[in-house]
Amino acid sequence: MTLAKSSELGITHLPDHTELPESDGTFVKNFQEHPQSLLLTDSITDVLQQLHPDHQFAIGQDCGIYWRLTEPPEKGAEAPDWFYVPNVPPMLNGKFRRSYVLWQEYVAPLIVLEFVSGDGSEERDKTPLTGKFWVYEQAIRVPFYGIYEFSKASVEVYHLVDGKYQLLPANERGHYSIPPMGVELGIWQGQYKNMTAPWLRWWDTQGNLLLSSDEKSQQLTSQLEEVSSQLEQEQEKAERLAEKLRQMGIDPDQL
Template sequence: MTIAKLSELGITHLPDHTELPDSDGTFVKNFQEHPQSILLTDSVQGILQQIHSDNQYCIGQDCGIYWRLTEPPERGAEAPDWFYVPNVAPMLNGQFRRSYVLWQEYVAPLIVLEFASGDGSQERDNTPITGKFWVYEQAIRVPFYGIYEFSKAAIEVYHLVDGRYQQLTANERGHYEISLMGVELGIWQGQYGNTKAPWLRWWDAQGNLLLTGEEKLQLLAPQLEQEQEKSQLLTSQLEQEQQKNQRLEERLRQLGINPDEV
């Protein structure tokens, strides 16, 4: 994190997430970004809850990470399309974060993902201070950085080693191992929501696709249906037995026999 001289900026204290802009006024690049972020978040929650039994983690989606003080303030931030920060409280003082402020938090994101609608040149920009690649590598020092190009349905993943990013090689499944999370990242071709397309997704360390809540329900649907049918059959059998017992009791009463004394 870099902080310019406060006197030069006319700042008398370090602003927190409630005092900094939560948007730079730019549009989302395409309609896939929003569902793509939700897909990543929904499917990885189970893994993160295993890692963080105390629920101390947060996920940002198109939220600013402030790493230096500038004027205007938003020039000192990068807004990844998706990122995960371990070992931090999900809220601050009972409030949802409006942005992630490094001089307030201190813990850097473990992984940052950018969804490139263009040729990825902005996401690979290594220009000191202003380039995204440089900021994630040299300033914020994010351990894993992924660049997903929608047009190519391709993902590049970089790992910070000795202060520099090294591009990872895909494993035999075509996935990239995010070792500190115990997961793999790759491209999945299929339907999510109402759209069939290539999607950026997670797998576990054994190569099993991490499912969303809805996908889990769909997978369990046949089993649940069988259990429901079994329950209905048992209920029907119980009702038949009750009716049979009622007829028997009525017959005994007709014969002058109290069924309660039999």
């Protein structure tokens, strides 16, 4: 973590998440990014709860990660579209975090995901101190960094090895393995909510898609309907058999 000297900035103490800005005042979101974040969180929650039976983990969505002191303060933060931090309390001192402050938390995110809204140059910027790629690699040192491009239906995943990001190769399913989470990340073409698109999604290590709550509910409904249909068919067979027995002079109720 890079920290400017507090005396140079006229600061007598290190600010915490309640004192730092939540936003830089800009808006660059679109109508795809909100459901995309929801889908990532909803479908991975069961896995994270199994990894953390003590519930000690946090997920951030478009929240600032403060990694150095600057003036103005928001210049010292990056705000990934989605990130996961293991082994930290879901709330801080009984309050929802307004931001994630590294000099207060110490634990870096395990994975950050950026949703490209332009040409991708911002997400791949390696300029020291200001470029997102550089900050995640050299300052915050996030083990896994994913760059998702909706317009290209693609994702790049980088792994921090010996202090440098290496581009991960896709496996035979076209997915990228995230071993500490026990999952794979990739692109899924289909409908979520009321939109059909190439969504960024999770799979387990056997290649099974991790379902959202809605998808689990739909799957259960389909299974119940299938069981109900099978029971109806069995009932119809039993009734036909009973009728044949009656025609033969046999009372099926006496069998």
